[in-house]
Amino acid sequence: MLQAGVMERVIADPLPLLRTRTSEKWTAFPPEVLPLFVAEMDYPLAPVVAQAIVDRVRASDTGYVASPGPLAPAFAAYADRTWGWSVDPAAVRTATDVSVAIVEALRLALSPGDAVVITPPVYPPFFDLVPEAGGIVAEVPLVDGRLDLEGLERAFAAGATAFLLCNPHNPLGLVHSAEELQAVASLADRHGVIVVSDEIHGPLARAGAEFTPYLSLSGAARDHGITVTSASKAWNLAGVKCAVLVTGGDRMHRRLSALPEEVGFRTSLLGLHASVAAFEHGADWLAGAVAAIEESSALLTELLATHLPLVKYAPPSASYLAWLDFRATDWGDDPSVRALAGGVALNPGPTFGVQGRGFARLNLACGPEVLTEAVERLARA
Numbered sequence: 171m172l173q174a175g176v177m178e179r180v181i182a183d184p185l186p187l188l189r190t191r192t193s194e195k196w197t198a199f200p201p202e203v204l205p206l207f208v209a210e211m212d213y214p215l216a217p218v219v220a221q222a223i224v225d226r227v228r229a230s231d232t233g234y235v236a237s238p239g240p241l242a243p244a245f246a247a248y249a250d251r252t253w254g255w256s257v258d259p260a261a262v263r264t265a266t267d268v269s270v271a272i273v274e275a276l277r278l279a280l281s282p283g284d285a286v287v288i289t290p291p292v293y294p295p296f297f298d299l300v301p302e303a304g305g306i307v308a309e310v311p312l313v314d315g316r317l318d319l320e321g322l323e324r325a326f327a328a329g330a331t332a333f334l335l336c337n338p339h340n341p342l343g344l345v346h347s348a349e350e351l352q353a354v355a356s357l358a359d360r361h362g363v364i365v366v367s368d369e370i371h372g373p374l375a376r377a378g379a380e381f382t383p384y385l386s387l388s389g390a391a392r393d394h395g396i397t398v399t400s401a402s403k404a405w406n407l408a409g410v411k412c413a414v415l416v417t418g419g420d421r422m423h424r425r426l427s428a429l430p431e432e433v434g435f436r437t438s439l440l441g442l443h444a445s446v447a448a449f450e451h452g453a454d455w456l457a458g459a460v461a462a463i464e465e466s467s468a469l470l471t472e473l474l475a476t477h478l479p480l481v482k483y484a485p486p487s488a489s490y491l492a493w494l495d496f497r498a499t500d501w502g503d504d505p506s507v508r509a510l511a512g513g514v515a516l517n518p519g520p521t522f523g524v525q526g527r528g529f530a531r532l533n534l535a536c537g538p539e540v541l542t543e544a545v546e547r548l549a550r551a
C-alpha cells in the first residue's frame with residue numbers, strides 16, 4: 171500500500187504513564203531514577219501497529235507462527251520503497267529477535283573456536299552472542315569513529331570465519347558509507363569471510379545519512395552476506411519478538427536452509443503482525459519519531475553546552491543513542507556510576523569494549539522534560 175507521506179507528530183508519554191510500563195527500562199531501577207539506558211522508546215506505539223496487535227488479540231489469534239506469511243512481502247516492499255533494495259520474499263525467514271537471528275546465522279557458519287570479528291565500541295551483547303554460537307571474538311576497534319579497513323583485512327587474512335557488522339553502528343549512530351561497505355565486501359569476498367549484517371537501526375537513519383543495506387551492495391556481498399533485522403528498534407517492538415533473516419544469493423539461501431525449523435517457529439505471531447503493520451503502514455509515524463529524536467538530540471547539545479561543557483557529544487546519524495564522552499571530566503572509566511548516584515541511569519561505556527572507557531550511552535527517545543531534568547541531575551552529580 172502507498173504511504174500517505176504525512177509525518178505524524180510523536181510525543182513521549184508523560185512520566186506517570188511511563189512508570190506504569192513493566193519493561194526493563196521501567197523496572198530495573200527505583201522510581202526516583204530517570205532511566206535513559208536500554209534502547210526502548212518513551213513514545214506511544216504507532217497507532218497502526220497497536221491496532222494490529224489489538225486486532226489479533228481480539229480475534230484470540232495468539233497461536234504459533236506457521237511461516238513468514240505476510241511479513242516476507244511486507245519487508246521486501248519496505249526495503250524496496252525505503253532503500254531501493256530488491257529482496258526476494260522467498261529469501262525472508264523469521265526468528266524470535268535479532269539476537270537469536272545473529273546466533274543462528276553464525277552457528278551455521280562456524281566450527282567451534284572460529285574467530286568472528288566485531289568492531290568495538292559496539293553493542294555489548296555482541297561479545298556474548300559470538301561465544302553462544304561457538305565462536306571466539308576477534309576485535310577490530312573502530313578508528314576515529316570509522317571502520318578500520320586495514321584492521322579488518324588483517325583479521326580476515328588471519329583466518330576469521332565471519333564478521334558481525336553493526337550497520338548502522340550502535341553506540342555511535344554511525345552510518346557506514348557505501349564505499350566503506352564496498353571495501354568490506356571485497357575484503358570478505360577475497361578472504362572467504364561470511365558477513366552477518368545487523369541492520370536493526372537502519373530504518374532510523376537520518377535523511378541525508380544514506381544508509382546502505384549490505385545485500386544491496388553487489389553480487390559478492392549477496393554471495394557471502396546475511397542480513398538480520400527487525401521492526402523492533404524503529405517501532406519500539408522488542409517485547410513482541412519478531413525478527414527477519416534475509417539472504418540475497420543462492421549460496422547463503424542454501425546455507426540458511428539448514429536453519430532448524432524451530433527458529434522460525436519460535437517467532438511471536440503478535441510480533442509478526444505488528445511488524446507487518448510497521449513495514450506497511452508505519453512510515454509516517456517513524457518520520458515523526460525520527461523528528462522527535464532529532465529535536466531531542468539538538469536539546470541535548472544545548473543542555474550539555476550549558477551544564478556539562480566538558481562532556482563531548484556528536485549527534486548520531488542513525489538511531490536514538492547518544493554516545494557521551496566524559497574523558498575530559500573526572501568521572502573516571504565508568505561515568506555511569508556517578509550518573510546513577512545522581513539519579514540517572516545510563517549504559518556504562520566499558521561494557522561496549524575497553525574503547526568505551528570514559529564514555530556512557532544515553533537514550534534520546536524521551537521527552538524534553540525528562541532529558542532536561544536528566545542533564546540537570548548529571549550536572550549536580
Ligand SMILES: Cc1ncc(COP(=O)(O)O)c(C=O)c1O
Pocket residue numbers: 209266267268269270293336340368370371400402403408413
Ligand atoms: C545493534 C543491535 N542489535 C540487536 C539488538 C537487539 O535486538 P533484539 O531485541 O531484536 O534481539 C539491539 C538492541 O538495541 C541493537 O542495538
